Amino acid sequence: MIQSVKDQIRREMSGAALPLIAFSMALNLSVGQITGALKIPVYLDSLGTVLSAVLLGPWAAVVAGCLSNVLAAALGNPTMMFFLPPMIAIGVFTGIVARAGWFRKSSLCILGGVIQGLLAAGLSAPISAHLFAGTTMGGADFLVVFFRSHGYSIFESVLFQGLLMDPVDKVITYLVVFSLTRNLPGRLVTRFPGASHLSTSGE
Amino acid sequence: MSISAKGVDFSYQTGSPVLQDFTMDLRRGECILMVGRNGAGKSTFLKLLNGILKPTKGEIYINGRNTATTPTSELAGHVAVTFQNPGDQIFSPTVRKEILFGPRNLRRENAEELTDRALTLLGLVSKASRHPYDLLPAERKLLTIASAVAMDTPLLAFDEPTGGLSQYEREIISNGLRQLKTDGRSFFIVTHDLDFFLPLATQVLVLSSGRVAYSAPAAELVRNAHLLRKYGVTLPLTTRLLRLLEIDSKS
Amino acid sequence: MRFGTASKFSFSFALALLAFFLPWQVSLSFMPVIVLLEIFLSPFRPLSAGAHKKFLQFIGYLTFLGVLIVGMNGLLLKSGEVVLRLLWFNIYDGGIEFGLNVASRLLLLSSAILLFFVSTPIKMLADFLGHIGLSKKIVTIILLATFYLDQLPQRITQVFWAQEARGAPVRSNILQRLKSFFSILAPLTLSSLVESVDRGMALQLRGFQGYASLSQPRDLQDLKTAFLIVFSSLLALLSYLIWK
Amino acid sequence: MEITLDRFSFHYAPSQQDVVSGITMGIPKGSCCAVLGPTGAGKTTLLLAISGALAAHYSSGVGEGEIAIGPKVFRPMPDKILFPEVGLALQESHLMISGLHETVRGEVGFSLENIGTDTKVKEEKIVLAMENVGILHLAERNPFMLSGGELQRVVLAALLAVQPAVLLLDEPSNSLDAEATAMLVRILRGLHKNTTVVFSDHQLDLAILVADRFLVLQDGEMVFFGEKKPFLKNLEQFKGFLPVDQWSKVIPQLSRKHAPHIRLLSRLLEIR
Numbered sequence: 001m002i003q004s005v006k007d008q009i010r011r012e013m014s015g016a017a018l019p020l021i022a023f024s025m026a027l028n029l030s031v032g033q034i035t036g037a038l039k040i041p042v043y044l045d046s047l048g049t050v051l052s053a054v055l056l057g058p059w060a061a062v063v064a065g066c067l068s069n070v071l072a073a074a075l076g077n078p079t080m081m082f083f084l085p086p087m088i089a090i091g092v093f094t095g096i097v098a099r100a101g102w103f104r105k106s107s108l109c110i111l112g113g114v115i116q117g118l119l120a121a122g123l124s125a126p127i128s129a130h131l132f133a134g135t136t137m138g139g140a141d142f143l144v145v146f147f148r149s150h151g152y153s154i155f156e157s158v159l160f161q162g163l164l165m166d167p168v169d170k171v172i173t174y175l176v177v178f179s180l181t182r183n184l185p186g187r188l189v190t191r192f193p194g195a196s197h198l199s200t201s202g203e
Numbered sequence: 204m205s206i207s208a209k210g211v212d213f214s215y216q217t218g219s220p221v222l223q224d225f226t227m228d229l230r231r232g233e234c235i236l237m238v239g240r241n242g243a244g245k246s247t248f249l250k251l252l253n254g255i256l257k258p259t260k261g262e263i264y265i266n267g268r269n270t271a272t273t274p275t276s277e278l279a280g281h282v283a284v285t286f287q288n289p290g291d292q293i294f295s296p297t298v299r300k301e302i303l304f305g306p307r308n309l310r311r312e313n314a315e316e317l318t319d320r321a322l323t324l325l326g327l328v329s330k331a332s333r334h335p336y337d338l339l340p341a342e343r344k345l346l347t348i349a350s351a352v353a354m355d356t357p358l359l360a361f362d363e364p365t366g367g368l369s370q371y372e373r374e375i376i377s378n379g380l381r382q383l384k385t386d387g388r389s390f391f392i393v394t395h396d397l398d399f400f401l402p403l404a405t406q407v408l409v410l411s412s413g414r415v416a417y418s419a420p421a422a423e424l425v426r427n428a429h430l431l432r433k434y435g436v437t438l439p440l441t442t443r444l445l446r447l448l449e450i451d452s453k454s
Numbered sequence: 455m456r457f458g459t460a461s462k463f464s465f466s467f468a469l470a471l472l473a474f475f476l477p478w479q480v481s482l483s484f485m486p487v488i489v490l491l492e493i494f495l496s497p498f499r500p501l502s503a504g505a506h507k508k509f510l511q512f513i514g515y516l517t518f519l520g521v522l523i524v525g526m527n528g529l530l531l532k533s534g535e536v537v538l539r540l541l542w543f544n545i546y547d548g549g550i551e552f553g554l555n556v557a558s559r560l561l562l563l564s565s566a567i568l569l570f571f572v573s574t575p576i577k578m579l580a581d582f583l584g585h586i587g588l589s590k591k592i593v594t595i596i597l598l599a600t601f602y603l604d605q606l607p608q609r610i611t612q613v614f615w616a617q618e619a620r621g622a623p624v625r626s627n628i629l630q631r632l633k634s635f636f637s638i639l640a641p642l643t644l645s646s647l648v649e650s651v652d653r654g655m656a657l658q659l660r661g662f663q664g665y666a667s668l669s670q671p672r673d674l675q676d677l678k679t680a681f682l683i684v685f686s687s688l689l690a691l692l693s694y695l696i697w698k
Numbered sequence: 699m700e701i702t703l704d705r706f707s708f709h710y711a712p713s714q715q716d717v718v719s720g721i722t723m724g725i726p727k728g729s730c731c732a733v734l735g736p737t738g739a740g741k742t743t744l745l746l747a748i749s750g751a752l753a754a755h756y757s758s759g760v761g762e763g764e765i766a767i768g769p770k771v772f773r774p775m776p777d778k779i780l781f782p783e784v785g786l787a788l789q790e791s792h793l794m795i796s797g798l799h800e801t802v803r804g805e806v807g808f809s810l811e812n813i814g815t816d817t818k819v820k821e822e823k824i825v826l827a828m829e830n831v832g833i834l835h836l837a838e839r840n841p842f843m844l845s846g847g848e849l850q851r852v853v854l855a856a857l858l859a860v861q862p863a864v865l866l867l868d869e870p871s872n873s874l875d876a877e878a879t880a881m882l883v884r885i886l887r888g889l890h891k892n893t894t895v896v897f898s899d900h901q902l903d904l905a906i907l908v909a910d911r912f913l914v915l916q917d918g919e920m921v922f923f924g925e926k927k928p929f930l931k932n933l934e935q936f937k938g939f940l941p942v943d944q945w946s947k948v949i950p951q952l953s954r955k956h957a958p959h960i961r962l963l964s965r966l967l968e969i970r
Binding site: 070 | 505508509512519522523526527530552553556557559560563564565567568571572574576579591592594595596598599600601602603605606607610614624628631632634635636638639640642643644646647648649650651653654655657658662663
């Protein structure tokens with residue numbers, strides 16, 4: 001058992017996979033540049049984590065997710081350090097469902113995105129309620145205020161806000177990664193450990 | 204179709220001009236080559252052509268439209284520009300779909316037909332249903348040229364279209380361009396491959412630190428090879444070798 | 455005694471830990487200390503004028519966030535007595551008290567972490583992570599990620615231009631823009647995937663295996679200081695809790 | 699080390715046709731072999747196979763025949779990267795730059811670091827390698843700020859620093875200007891006599907200037923393998939897939955008047 005986990009980690013984190021993990025981290029932090037330039041109101045800040053979960057596997061995705069939050073902190077946003085648990089959950093969950101073949105079908109991706117969103121909301125709610133009292137100065141804060149003014153506790157309000165917003169963001173993330181990996185070129189397919197769980201046009 | 208650039212200045216940052224007082228005219232059916240050292244401002248000019256960048260001074264008119272005030276999506280219907288790196292644009296699962304992207308965006312009614320013509324012209328018919336990244340790098344370069352051709356614009360502008368290509372692909376491009384030329388299309392080509400494009404060209408511009416250092420009809424150029432060398436453009440090894448042998452046999 | 459990366463890390467860590475236990479008055483009084491440390495003490499000096507500006511900006515942002523938290527809770531958390539009546543809103547002192555606690559904790563926690571990162575170049579951070587036992591692969595990933603982070607903005611611009619030149623509707627309505635999002639993200643990702651597997655192969659072609667030894671030996675002096683800092687702050691915390 | 703290929707074939711996936719097929723050749727120790735052919739002839743695949751990267755990175759590929767490097771025989775090919783005995787420079791130099799070092803000096807040292815070279819010896823070797831390819835003046839520069847030709851020399855220095863017995867270069871003359879090509883010719887000519895070099899190219903200039911063995915490929919098939927004299931004699935035969943037109947004009951004149959024409963070519967490279 002332990003041996004097989006070790007093998008799995010070695011496979012997902014081979015020297016050849018390192019640049020892809022690094023790129024995923026950079027994508028997590030840079031995708032905002034594209035959505036910003038196009039004025040699309042989504043975060044998609046776990047796009048890279050999901051991509052590496054699908055192409056490499058859960059371990060690689062956890063590494064990519066955690067390190068991109070550390071890197072974000074190093075680059076001037078220390079609050080990202082508090083949100084490691086949801087990132088880990090995204091990596092593990094996506095890695096598992098990708099291996100089960102969920103990224104072969106758009107309908108399963110929508111389902112996966114919804115579950116992922118609920119999971120992420122559940123994990124980040126206690127953090128943002130406890131540390132930020134629900135205030136992040138983000139666009140979704142008005143929802144928290146709305147719930148709180150209707151008599152819900154801070155935790156409940158943050159949770160409801162997350163349950164409303166996160167699934168949408170994660171469904172889009174999943175669908176984007178689904179479209180990205182649906183038709184990988186044949187010559188890439190053999191070079192990613194996770195690609196055998198995708199439907200590809202590969203020759 | 205025409206390009207007319209008058210006194211164009213451009214700089215990314217104030218104080219370090221990339222282009223200065225750049226003036227040129229291109230009329231229908233012409234083919235202008237632009238040569239010069241790396242960093243002379245050649246690629247920048249291509250981005251000014253379709254309004255991605257706007258001149259800091261002066262004006263560029265494409266078919267009478269001022270690039271400073273016309274949106275890029277509209278200018279794209281008049282001038283198709285390709286950049287050096289195919290990786291910047293390729294995203295479709297098949298070669299055919301990739302080429303269709305341009306004409307679809309421009310709402311060309313005969314998009315399918317234009318795509319077929321472009322595929323034939325650049326020898327990609329047998330590769331039409333393959334993934335672009337399953338092609339060789341040289342074939343991807345042909346694909347970007349085909350993508351531009353299929354947009355059915357009167358003017359085509361290329362950045363180093365033959366960079367890294369072997370004799371075989373260069374001949375495909377040369378035949379393709381000849382055919383497009385007889386259809387009345389005009390070209391603006393940024394290149395180091397002078398030897399290859401000279402037979403097609405009507406005029407050559409030499410750009411040196413943002414200014415037009417030399418401009419002459421193509422036929423005149425071979426006689427002024429020493430001028431080219433001064434601006435970092437060299438003739439092919441064998442041409443130079445033959446010339447050297449000539450000098451040797453005379454002395 | 456040497457004050458290196460490890461000591462700096464444990465200092466920030468200790469501060470972050472204290473933030474969870476100290477009352478808001480004490481937490482807040484740490485803030486000027488942190489700013490002074492950042493400006494005057496050499497190990498905490500920021501890497502560049504830009505980093506210093508970013509540091510101050512973030513402190514400003516956190517302060518603003520803190521005021522918001524205090525105000526919001528005073529308004530929404532209806533406990534204790536009304537201390538202020540603004541038009542038709544009531545501000546409660548229980549809410550204010552709660553807000554102050556949350557805000558000061560957040561402020562100290564975040565700025566402690568920031569204090570570490572603002573003065574630690576990513577290369578030094580990567581080395582440090584290697585020294586505390588993380589594998590060379592993790593270190594390599596971080597360094598590669600900074601390399602990609604440097605390249606991506608430029609690449610995104612290039613792809614944006616290339617697709618705009620092909621008539622992609624990047625300035626149209628939201629639905630069209632969503633489509634354009636994919637036509638920009640996809641070339642970027644696809645070319646980067648191809649590039650990344652080739653780069654991975656190139657790393658191996660240059661002999662990289664991921665288990666080569668680290669170039670620098672551990673700095674024992676630094677580790678000693680780090681240990682002292684953690685130990686004394688735990689002691690201080692313990693005595694504070696008992697006294698309370 | 700000498701390199702021998704015996705009926706070596708390879709294709710990338712079970713259902714595909716051979717990318718290289720039935721290659722048989724022998725390159726003696728210390729010689730320089732040019733692998734010539736148009737795009738898609740299988741040049742890169744061949745170099746990857748010799749380096750060991752092909753088997754290590756394309757697990758679905760199928761090979762046949764054998765490759766021998768020095769005393770070691772691999773059937774059909776080495777299954778792991780043979781660094782530091784064999785050094786391969788990929789066509790795109792920027793990929794070979796690790797991105798982990800901020801200076802050319804550090805980058806050149808990266809390979810040495812990987813094979814566990816002692817720090818003091820490492821410094822000496824770095825300087826020597828940089829001197830060798832003429833980039834000492836770039837030592838403290840950021841590799842990603844360099845031009846294509848300079849970058850290629852950094853990669854070359856990084857490979858030469860570990861003193862590989864076999865040096866493989868994929869299309870080294872691609873997108874180099876005349877000046878950079880001349881520099882490359884000088885570097886390859888000045889290599890230690892123990893280093894066996896194999897490089898690919900779709901043009902002839904560099905090959906004619908430095909190579910003593912020539913392998914010509916078309917669609918994965920071996921069209922020619924031999925020494926310089928028979929290659930130049932048969933030049934016309936490769937018309938259609940190699941740019942021979944200009945050279946076949948030059949060569950008769952060369953052999954008539956300039957017996958040791960290599961000296962003339964060097965002169966040409968100097969004066970441009």
